[in-house]
Amino acid sequence: MTLARVRGEIVATIKHPFYEGRRMLLLDQLTPGGDETGDYLVAIDAVDAGVGQTVLVLDEGNSARQIVDRAQAPVRTVIIGIVDAVDCPA
Amino acid sequence: MKLGRVIGTVTPCVVADGLRGVPLLLVQPLDGRGARRGTPLVAADATRMAGPGELVSYEGGREAALALDPWFVPVDHAIIGIVDQVSRPDWSAE
Numbered sequence: 001m002t003l004a005r006v007r008g009e010i011v012a013t014i015k016h017p018f019y020e021g022r023r024m025l026l027l028d029q030l031t032p033g034g035d036e037t038g039d040y041l042v043a044i045d046a047v048d049a050g051v052g053q054t055v056l057v058l059d060e061g062n063s064a065r066q067i068v069d070r071a072q073a074p075v076r077t078v079i080i081g082i083v084d085a086v087d088c089p090a
Numbered sequence: 091m092k093l094g095r096v097i098g099t100v101t102p103c104v105v106a107d108g109l110r111g112v113p114l115l116l117v118q119p120l121d122g123r124g125a126r127r128g129t130p131l132v133a134a135d136a137t138r139m140a141g142p143g144e145l146v147s148y149e150g151g152r153e154a155a156l157a158l159d160p161w162f163v164p165v166d167h168a169i170i171g172i173v174d175q176v177s178r179p180d181w182s183a184e
Contacts, residue, residue, distance in 0.1 A: 007122065008177040008178030008179070008181065009177045010093075010147065011173070011175040011177070012171035012174055015170060015171030015172070016136055016170045019170065024171075026093075040121065042093060061151065061152055061156075072156050074136070074153045074154070074156040074157035075153060076149060076150075076151065076153040077091055
């Protein structure tokens with residue numbers, strides 16, 4: 001799991017049937033300090049996250065398919081939490 | 091999932107079982123703001139409707155194979171959707 005910030009939504013009319021009715025969000029990946037790493041992800045949303053929020057994102061297929069409860073869904077990246085605070089003194 | 095721009099097509103003459111008839115497209119990966127980044131890759135088109143010039147979302151790894159029908163096929167990148175809009179203020183589509 002990594003930290004990321006929601007930057008926007010992605011709209012696609014033509015897509016794999018699994019993605020029908022699911023929100024796709026564009027995320028910038030973050031360091032623990034909250035800076036952008038320069039990398040990004042497109043994820044589906046399991047927690048109703050909004051633009052600007054810091055989120056916990058999962059980028060692993062088996063776990064993602066467990067969350068959406070579909071054994072053969074072509075999905076790997078899911079937002080699984082909204083983060084209030086990160087405490088990283090080091 | 092990542093975002094990419096379709097920049098061409100690939101027409102194979104011999105393919106592995108399960109990939110017959112699956113469109114193969116050249117995709118230029120983009121960064122989170124729409125700029126081109128990285129080397130182009132060949133992706134199987136699970137939508138079967140994408141074409142050159144279009145913005146697409148694609149999945150890599152084992153999940154790419156799950157997007158196709160039949161689903162257990164030897165691909166490492168598959169186009170999952172054709173993107174109409176990215177609602178990010180500093181997005182600049184190339």
